[in-house]
Amino acid sequence: MxxxxxxxxxxxxxxxxxxxxxxxxxxxxxxxxxxxxxxxxxxxxxxxxxxxxxxxxxxxxxxxxxxxxxxxxxxxxxxxxxxxxxxxxxxxxxxxxxxxxxxxxxxxxxxxxxxxxxxxxxxINRGVIAKIPEYKYSAYQHYSGRDIISYLRIYERYPQTEYLLKNGLCAYAENITLLKKFSKDKTFCKWFIRHRNELALPYGNTYNITTIREAYKTGWPLKEVNHFLFAKKQFEREARFKPIRTLFPDWKLQTYFDYSNKQNITDNLYLDYLNACNYLGVDMSKKQNLLPADFHKWHDIRIQQYSEAKAIEKAKNKPELMKKFSEVAEKYLPLQHNKRSAFICVIPRSLADLIHEGEMLHHCVGRMNYDERFTREESLIFFVRTKEHPEKPLVTLEYSLQTHKVLQCHANRNAQPDEDILHYVNKVWLPYANKTLKQIAA
Incomplete structure (x- = not known):
């Protein structure tokens, strides 16, 4: 031309x-x-x-x-x-x-x-194509894509593309990677046509070639494969979850996803459990350890064992700190509160209590030298619990012995506590603590 x-x-x-x-x-x-x-x-x-x-x-x-x-x-x-x-x-x-x-x-x-x-x-005039013999059977009548010329160029190289148009899969008709696989694998071509109803997404959307290949290899429904690959990609963006990916490589990660959904747990919660198990030397090759039937029960057990082990290790390294911590806790025991409220406020009696609180609420109270500040009587740590569940961690607060103010007050993962808890801390416990502290000083 x-x-x-x-x-x-x-x-x-x-x-x-x-x-x-x-x-x-x-x-x-x-x-x-x-x-x-x-x-x-x-x-x-x-x-x-x-x-x-x-x-x-x-x-x-x-x-x-x-x-x-x-x-x-x-x-x-x-x-x-x-x-x-x-x-x-x-x-x-x-x-x-x-x-x-x-x-x-x-x-x-x-x-x-x-x-x-x-x-x-x-x-305007698609029918002209029928005048050229080599395109007579190209199924051009079914083409609804962007550029008919581009499609016919592909048809010349990969005649298999006409099957896609005739089966209502126009959105895939110009996918070169897909057409190359058609030409090499007849079984794949038959599988593709057999799953045409699954593949035909609304508004001209398509599954990507990776999803299609994995569905073909595994026999899984395309929708499930697509959902898994998306979840896997999102999961892999978080570097801190690498220990979990090591335990559940590739498609085994779906087992973990199914388990976490069934147990209604977050990735961070399982990671805490895994870190505790690794520290304790638990054999994670056993299914009862890897995927315990009652995750929440065994999570609490392992976290408690981990807290105690960390406290023992710390006590060996700092025996004087352990002793001083207990003495300070005993001295300020009167600041505990359990009157006329749905909440109670207790003081940790040991380093193990402090570590356990930090592990259960996923914050740094068991680390970052809070124990040393406690023993130097710079600030005290208190645990806010409900009277109904006094053993269950709820909110942790730090109280300054110099300013007589609450320095910080956090719930799980450093979230702000509910309004009723904040009211209890600031309007009920804090005035009581300041009044009691004066009595101790006297």
Whole structure:
């Protein structure tokens, strides 16, 4: 195809474009619309793109791009491609619809890269394809994609794509990776067609090739595979969950996902359990340890054992700190409170209590030198519990012995406690503690 082969728009084509444009755009706005028609030049199928606009109450159209099915380049006239997401601009100076001539319009045809000058355009005369014998059985009638020329180029290389169109899978018809697998694996091709109802997603959406391959290999439903791969990708973004991924590599991770959903636990909670088990030397190759039937029960047991082991280890390293901690706790025992409220406030009696509280509520009270501040009587730690469940960690607070104020008060994972708990801490316990502290000092 050469520039000389380009002929004006036939009148019957122009009439059809006008009818189609009136139907699609009844308000005839000034924005540019694109239509395309097919023709045959020297036995080559060619697509001509036509730009349409309505300005000054005048409907106007002009050829702006020509694409040959076997041509690596295209011809462009009076149209500019904008690289920054603005699409295309068309000049209308020759049609007297604008007052000045834009730099890209001079009425001449120029050779350009096909991929940059191929705007989406409504096709007018699809039936021309039937005149070319090699495309007669391409199932072009079922094609609903963006560019029929692109599809036919693919059809020439991978005739299997017609099966996709005939089975209502147009969205996959131009996936080269998929078509290559079709040509090499007939069993996969049969599996794909057999699952066409699953594959046909609404609004032209598709499953990606990774999901399709995994569903083919595992025999799992596509929806479940897609959900798993998405969850796995999200899970892998968190570096701190690497110990869990080590225990459950690849598809075994689905076992973990199913287990965590059944037990209603978070990844952070399981990670705490896993870290405690690793510290205690628990054999995680055994299923009863890896996936305990009652996770919450065994989580609490392992965390308690871990807290005690850490306290013992710390006590061995700091025996004087252990002793001093108990003495300070005994001294300020009167600051505990359990009167006229649904809540109680208790003081930790040992380092093990402090560590256990931090592990259960996932904050740093069992670390970060809170024990040393406690023994130096700079600040005290208190546990807020409910009278109904006095053994269950709820909220932890730090109380300054210098300012007689609550320095911080946190629930699970450093969350702010509920309003009723804050009211108890600030309006009930704090005045009581300050009053009692004066009595101790006296």
């Amino acid at each position: 050469t520039e000389k082969d380009i002929k004006p728009i036939p009148k019957y084509i122009m009439d059809e474009i006008f009818k189609r444009d009136i139907k699609i755009h009844p308000w005839q706005e000034s924005m540019v619309r694109y239509y395309a028609y097919l023709t045959i030049w020297k036995k080559e199928l060619v697509k001509v793109t036509v730009a349409v606009t309505t300005q000054k109450k005048q409907w106007c159209c002009k050829q702006v791009a020509v694409h040959g099915i076997h041509s690596k380049k295209c011809f462009v006239k009076d149209m500019e491609y904008l690289y920054f997401g603005y699409g295309y601009r068309v000049g209308w100076f020759a049609e007297e619809l604008q007052s000045y001539q834009k730099k890209f319009e001079d009425g001449k045809w120029y050779i350009a890269d096909t991929k940059y000058y191929d705007p989406y355009a409504t096709l």
